Amino acid sequence: MKKLVVLTGAGISAESGIRTFRDSDGLWHDHDIMEVASPEGWRRDPELVLGFYNQRRRDLCEAKPNTAHLALARAEDTLNVHIITQNIDDLHERAGSTKVLHLHGELTKARSTADPSLVYGIEGTELSWGDHCELGSQLRPHIVWFGEAVPAMPEAAEIAQSADVFAVVGSSLVVYPAAALVQYVPYGVPILVVDPKDVAVPSWREITFIRENASTGVPKMLEAIRKLG
Numbered sequence: 001m002k003k004l005v006v007l008t009g010a011g012i013s014a015e016s017g018i019r020t021f022r023d024s025d026g027l028w029h030d031h032d033i034m035e036v037a038s039p040e041g042w043r044r045d046p047e048l049v050l051g052f053y054n055q056r057r058r059d060l061c062e063a064k065p066n067t068a069h070l071a072l073a074r075a076e077d078t079l080n081v082h083i084i085t086q087n088i089d090d091l092h093e094r095a096g097s098t099k100v101l102h103l104h105g106e107l108t109k110a111r112s113t114a115d116p117s118l119v120y121g122i123e124g125t126e127l128s129w130g131d132h133c134e135l136g137s138q139l140r141p142h143i144v145w146f147g148e149a150v151p152a153m154p155e156a157a158e159i160a161q162s163a164d165v166f167a168v169v170g171s172s173l174v175v176y177p178a179a180a181l182v183q184y185v186p187y188g189v190p191i192l193v194v195d196p197k198d199v200a201v202p203s204w205r206e207i208t209f210i211r212e213n214a215s216t217g218v219p220k221m222l223e224a225i226r227k228l229g
């Protein structure tokens with residue numbers, strides 16, 4: 001089967017009611033992003049950060065995968081689909097996709113502040129000050145914040161390097177190192193982009209743009225990939 005690698009960003013979940021932050025002037029649900037998504041923000045006010053992600057988890061409970069997530073899951077019938085997502089939601093998994101790599105962590109998990117290898121599922125939506133790992137240290141959201149390393153990047157680069165077709169859906173490609181993944185796609189491999197707005201793709205690559213929302217653009221993208229043979 002042909003290997004389709006899809007890099008997804010916040011835009012694919014927008015039609016499920018989960019807000020992107022770049023589309024709202026750098027504010028994410030009325031918070032300065034650096035207050036709630038940086039190690040400095042966590043040091044300054046951990047309870048604000050925990051409360052912010054608790055609310056995002058409650059929002060996620062209300063959200064459902066949309067046509068774009070579902071179409072990518074169904075595409076596994078005919079393509080070897082690998083999803084690399086910048087999203088912290090679990091809508092790809094809930095749609096039925098089986099190979100999903102989260103670059104920026106997962107909202108539904110917590111990890112130890114003493115040992116990052118200790119990762120736990122969160123029961124329900126709340127993570128609180130005083131919730132400890134088995135070593136007795138505070139738990140934090142299992143999210144890659146601005147300024148932190150992206151541990152899944154080497155695996156993501158390897159996946160991108162082995163693509164037969166590469167697609168970007170709902171990502172502005174301005175958040176690094178995720179945006180650099182396009183550069184790992186070998187020459188000659190077709191690249192398709194689904195986004196209603198301009199995306200920061202390398203100008204030296206030939207790229208097929210589908211300038212639509214994900215719910216209509218992803219089915220069209222899959223149709224275009226089928227026609228590639």
Ligand code: NAD
Nearest residue numbers: 009010011020021022086087088089170171172197213214
């Ligand atoms: P981003 O940089 O990936 O940009 C969002 C892109 O989505 C833009 O290019 C925009 O034009 C496009 N878009 C908006 N609506 C769309 C639609 N209906 N269909 C297709 N494309 C659409 O994402 P960001 O918001 O700048 O977030 C960057 C980081 O913040 C993410 O990588 C993630 O770690 C975190 N984040 C995650 C979520 C989530 O998990 N759903 C939501 C917001 C932010």
